[in-house]
Amino acid sequence: MSEPVSLTTDRPGQADTPKPPAPGRSRRLTDRRLAVAFIAPALLLLLAMSVFPLLWALYLSFTDYSATRGGPANFVWFGNYTAILTSAQVHLRALTTLVYVVGAVGLQTALGFTIAYLISRRTRGRGLLTTLFLVPMMLSPVVVGLFWRFMLDAQFGVVNSMLGSLGLGQVEWLTRQRTALLSLIVVDTWQWTPFIMLIALAGLTAVPKYLYEAASIDRASEWFRFRTITLPLVWPLLLIAVLFRAIEAFRLFDLVYILTSGGPGVSTETLSFHVYKVAFLGFNTGTASAYGILMVLVVIVLTQLYLRYLNKLKED
């Protein structure tokens, strides 16, 4: 019923176009208007909530503004940037972050790919297994952080309890410099191994069966098949997963905040956590903004890399 009605109301609108042969053109015009009307609200929100704040941070990064002191912001130009780039503190945090990112993502990739490979070789119970393995990934970092903090507790934590019953000594997981960073890596690995597994599994199951059949007719060895069929076909997807995880690990904050709060000392302070301390505990908003902008630059480089590989994958 409504269709003919809307049809008639639509006619006058089209009758406004002066010449009859123009409808194609006018439709393209309304298409454009429609596209703008549909896209603009989303883009405006992103401009207001993502781009504008970053531009503001860029402005603040050239000043000595402090959120608590208030007052006018004085331009110090690249003062904040040189201070950060030459600071030994920041270098230490960068190293911690690097160790953390490489350690965690490396472990996740190795474990995740192994699990995916093992699952892909099973014929039964694949769905159930995958579902079970995916649970950690869906949990909030808050839940993960809190719970591992309890499990790694030196006195009544279940991890030490199990080590004790195996006759091994107690480890102060979160309160020793060395083990704290290791714990952080382990917890992150626990949570995100399923991510790599999921994507690797998607790649592995997409490998056409006939390739393996052809290879086994040719009596190709297992390792040869893995190296020449499985790996090249899964690699592009795996690379995307790894890059994605690297970006996420680089900007990680919540797990550090809950699990160790950067301690003991500064042994688990990543760059993200340091920015937080400078901004919200030191209230050096200008310096923190410069720090943040530098982090954003790193993320942009990583993201470009990620998007480039993604694009390549899509075009294939």
Added chain:
Amino acid sequence: MAVSVDEAVSAGPVPKHAPPTRRRSGRGRAIVEVALLTVLAVVMLFPVLWMIETSIKENRDVYAVPAKFFDFDVTLDHYRDVFVSSGLSVSFLNSVIVAGASTVLATVLGVPAAWAYSRFTLKAKKDQLFFILSTRFMPPVVVVIPIFLMYRYIGLIDSALGLILIYTAFNVPFTIWMMKGFVDEVPAEYEDAAMLDGYTRLQAFRKFTLPLLVPGIAATAVFALIFSWNEFVFAIFLTSSDEVRTAPPAIAGLIGGTTVDWGLVAASSVVFALPVLIFAYLVRKHLVAGVTLGAVRR
């Protein structure tokens, strides 16, 4: 090692014996693989099981050394505490409101945009889409500094609306990317045919494409819901009062004091995580696309 030996045998000059050898060692290998998988699954799932166990343990068993795996006294007191005495129920309600509202907003803004990106030829479309996705990758700790100042200026600090807006901004890129994939799967010819029948482009979208997109919209919305529900960084910096706080910072606040009631932490974590797991199970088919923010789809 065993593999290479096996291959050497099967490649041997007596092909008649090769098949049984290979099958038997194949079975041995399968057993090893299943055992390995089982061990890995137990390791991955143990913390979750331990969390559930802790949430139903009597307090003295929670802190028992050595840890009690099976012979503990069961209680539901911690769950009662979550909803009655801890004040967490307000935070849970806030979480529902903030996550729900931001998801609805992101869907309303994102779905039409995704459709437009899928259907129309636009200037630098690929660049626009990449730009949109890259806003999602900004480190939250960095974004929160200017957002904090901005909100303080316009009075959105410690308000549900402030959280809803920033969560929407973080979910819109995801919604656009995820939904564009779903729209791409619906042939544009449907709309062309409808337009030949006299419908306008907008009507064709509403009457023909949109109904086909409903499952995709549902899956996308569920992921947006999960992201907002789990979000912590913005929540902790942009809100402070108990009336506005969402569940993640509230649960994290449970460990602030000198003594920590780990039973309560475990119970509230279970209550917090359960809806996520259920929702994630519902959208398991789209998990790969969902967790890569709509970028990878197979």
